[in-house]
Amino acid sequence: MSKSVLVINTPKYCALCVLRSGVSHPFCRVNNRDITDLSIRPEWCPLKPLPDKMKLTGVYGREYFQSNGKMPSYKIGWNQCIDEITGGE
Structure with missing residues:
Protein backbone atom coordinates (compact mmCIF):
# COMPACT_ATOMS: atom_id res chain seq x y z
CA MET A 1 0.00 0.00 0.00
CA LYS A 48 5.60 14.08 13.79
CA PRO A 49 7.73 17.13 12.95
CA LEU A 50 9.46 17.32 9.61
CA PRO A 51 13.19 16.68 9.73
CA ASP A 52 15.50 19.68 9.39
CA LYS A 53 17.26 20.55 6.19
CA MET A 54 20.86 19.41 5.91
CA LYS A 55 23.61 22.00 5.93
CA LEU A 56 25.79 22.32 2.84
CA THR A 57 29.26 23.39 3.92
CA GLY A 58 31.07 23.44 0.62
CA VAL A 59 34.05 21.51 2.06
CA TYR A 60 33.92 17.78 1.41
CA GLY A 61 37.36 16.28 1.68
CA ARG A 62 38.52 12.71 2.12
CA GLU A 63 38.18 12.92 5.91
CA TYR A 64 34.54 13.92 5.58
CA PHE A 65 33.66 10.88 3.48
CA GLN A 66 35.77 8.51 5.62
CA SER A 67 33.66 9.58 8.62
CA ASN A 68 30.51 8.45 6.74
CA GLY A 69 29.47 11.97 5.78
CA LYS A 70 26.65 12.32 3.25
CA MET A 71 27.40 13.29 -0.36
CA PRO A 72 26.51 16.90 -1.29
CA SER A 73 24.05 15.57 -3.89
CA TYR A 74 22.28 13.59 -1.14
CA LYS A 75 21.95 16.75 0.97
CA ILE A 76 20.67 18.79 -1.98
CA GLY A 77 18.08 16.11 -2.74
CA TRP A 78 17.06 15.90 0.92
CA ASN A 79 16.57 19.68 1.09
CA GLN A 80 14.58 19.69 -2.17
CA CYS A 81 12.31 17.00 -0.75
CA ILE A 82 11.66 19.09 2.37
CA ASP A 83 10.93 22.10 0.13
CA GLU A 84 8.43 20.06 -1.92
CA ILE A 85 6.62 18.89 1.21
CA THR A 86 6.39 22.38 2.72
CA GLY A 87 5.78 24.27 -0.49
CA GLY A 88 9.18 25.97 -0.26
CA GLU A 89 8.67 27.40 3.23
Missing part, protein backbone atom coordinates in the same frame (compact mmCIF):
# COMPACT_ATOMS: atom_id res chain seq x y z
CA SER A 2 1.30 3.46 -0.83
CA LYS A 3 1.89 6.16 1.78
CA SER A 4 0.58 9.71 2.01
CA VAL A 5 1.60 12.80 3.91
CA LEU A 6 -0.75 15.44 5.28
CA VAL A 7 1.05 18.71 5.98
CA ILE A 8 -0.55 20.87 8.67
CA ASN A 9 0.71 23.36 11.20
CA THR A 10 1.55 21.37 14.31
CA PRO A 11 -0.66 22.42 17.22
CA LYS A 12 0.90 23.03 20.62
CA TYR A 13 -1.79 20.97 22.34
CA CYS A 14 -4.85 18.85 21.53
CA ALA A 15 -7.41 21.62 22.03
CA LEU A 16 -6.00 23.43 18.96
CA CYS A 17 -5.75 20.35 16.75
CA VAL A 18 -7.89 20.15 13.59
CA LEU A 19 -7.77 16.35 13.83
CA ARG A 20 -9.53 16.29 17.21
CA SER A 21 -13.19 15.41 17.35
CA GLY A 22 -15.86 15.49 20.01
CA VAL A 23 -16.60 18.13 22.64
CA SER A 24 -17.84 16.26 25.70
CA HIS A 25 -15.77 13.17 24.88
CA PRO A 26 -12.74 14.34 22.84
CA PHE A 27 -10.76 11.84 20.83
CA CYS A 28 -8.05 11.80 18.18
CA ARG A 29 -9.51 11.02 14.76
CA VAL A 30 -6.16 9.80 13.44
CA ASN A 31 -5.65 6.89 15.81
CA ASN A 32 -9.07 6.78 17.56
CA ARG A 33 -7.69 7.34 21.06
CA ASP A 34 -9.45 9.20 23.83
CA ILE A 35 -7.90 12.52 24.78
CA THR A 36 -7.82 12.91 28.55
CA ASP A 37 -6.11 16.32 28.69
CA LEU A 38 -6.69 18.89 25.94
CA SER A 39 -4.02 21.22 27.35
CA ILE A 40 -1.06 19.03 26.29
CA ARG A 41 0.16 17.13 23.26
CA PRO A 42 0.52 13.54 24.49
CA GLU A 43 3.47 11.30 23.64
CA TRP A 44 1.21 9.08 21.54
CA CYS A 45 0.28 11.98 19.24
CA PRO A 46 0.63 10.78 15.63
CA LEU A 47 1.86 14.17 14.38
Whole structure:
Protein backbone atom coordinates (compact mmCIF):
# COMPACT_ATOMS: atom_id res chain seq x y z
CA MET A 1 0.00 0.00 0.00
CA SER A 2 1.30 3.46 -0.83
CA LYS A 3 1.89 6.16 1.78
CA SER A 4 0.58 9.71 2.01
CA VAL A 5 1.60 12.80 3.91
CA LEU A 6 -0.75 15.44 5.28
CA VAL A 7 1.05 18.71 5.98
CA ILE A 8 -0.55 20.87 8.67
CA ASN A 9 0.71 23.36 11.20
CA THR A 10 1.55 21.37 14.31
CA PRO A 11 -0.66 22.42 17.22
CA LYS A 12 0.90 23.03 20.62
CA TYR A 13 -1.79 20.97 22.34
CA CYS A 14 -4.85 18.85 21.53
CA ALA A 15 -7.41 21.62 22.03
CA LEU A 16 -6.00 23.43 18.96
CA CYS A 17 -5.75 20.35 16.75
CA VAL A 18 -7.89 20.15 13.59
CA LEU A 19 -7.77 16.35 13.83
CA ARG A 20 -9.53 16.29 17.21
CA SER A 21 -13.19 15.41 17.35
CA GLY A 22 -15.86 15.49 20.01
CA VAL A 23 -16.60 18.13 22.64
CA SER A 24 -17.84 16.26 25.70
CA HIS A 25 -15.77 13.17 24.88
CA PRO A 26 -12.74 14.34 22.84
CA PHE A 27 -10.76 11.84 20.83
CA CYS A 28 -8.05 11.80 18.18
CA ARG A 29 -9.51 11.02 14.76
CA VAL A 30 -6.16 9.80 13.44
CA ASN A 31 -5.65 6.89 15.81
CA ASN A 32 -9.07 6.78 17.56
CA ARG A 33 -7.69 7.34 21.06
CA ASP A 34 -9.45 9.20 23.83
CA ILE A 35 -7.90 12.52 24.78
CA THR A 36 -7.82 12.91 28.55
CA ASP A 37 -6.11 16.32 28.69
CA LEU A 38 -6.69 18.89 25.94
CA SER A 39 -4.02 21.22 27.35
CA ILE A 40 -1.06 19.03 26.29
CA ARG A 41 0.16 17.13 23.26
CA PRO A 42 0.52 13.54 24.49
CA GLU A 43 3.47 11.30 23.64
CA TRP A 44 1.21 9.08 21.54
CA CYS A 45 0.28 11.98 19.24
CA PRO A 46 0.63 10.78 15.63
CA LEU A 47 1.86 14.17 14.38
CA LYS A 48 5.60 14.08 13.79
CA PRO A 49 7.73 17.13 12.95
CA LEU A 50 9.46 17.32 9.61
CA PRO A 51 13.19 16.68 9.73
CA ASP A 52 15.50 19.68 9.39
CA LYS A 53 17.26 20.55 6.19
CA MET A 54 20.86 19.41 5.91
CA LYS A 55 23.61 22.00 5.93
CA LEU A 56 25.79 22.32 2.84
CA THR A 57 29.26 23.39 3.92
CA GLY A 58 31.07 23.44 0.62
CA VAL A 59 34.05 21.51 2.06
CA TYR A 60 33.92 17.78 1.41
CA GLY A 61 37.36 16.28 1.68
CA ARG A 62 38.52 12.71 2.12
CA GLU A 63 38.18 12.92 5.91
CA TYR A 64 34.54 13.92 5.58
CA PHE A 65 33.66 10.88 3.48
CA GLN A 66 35.77 8.51 5.62
CA SER A 67 33.66 9.58 8.62
CA ASN A 68 30.51 8.45 6.74
CA GLY A 69 29.47 11.97 5.78
CA LYS A 70 26.65 12.32 3.25
CA MET A 71 27.40 13.29 -0.36
CA PRO A 72 26.51 16.90 -1.29
CA SER A 73 24.05 15.57 -3.89
CA TYR A 74 22.28 13.59 -1.14
CA LYS A 75 21.95 16.75 0.97
CA ILE A 76 20.67 18.79 -1.98
CA GLY A 77 18.08 16.11 -2.74
CA TRP A 78 17.06 15.90 0.92
CA ASN A 79 16.57 19.68 1.09
CA GLN A 80 14.58 19.69 -2.17
CA CYS A 81 12.31 17.00 -0.75
CA ILE A 82 11.66 19.09 2.37
CA ASP A 83 10.93 22.10 0.13
CA GLU A 84 8.43 20.06 -1.92
CA ILE A 85 6.62 18.89 1.21
CA THR A 86 6.39 22.38 2.72
CA GLY A 87 5.78 24.27 -0.49
CA GLY A 88 9.18 25.97 -0.26
CA GLU A 89 8.67 27.40 3.23
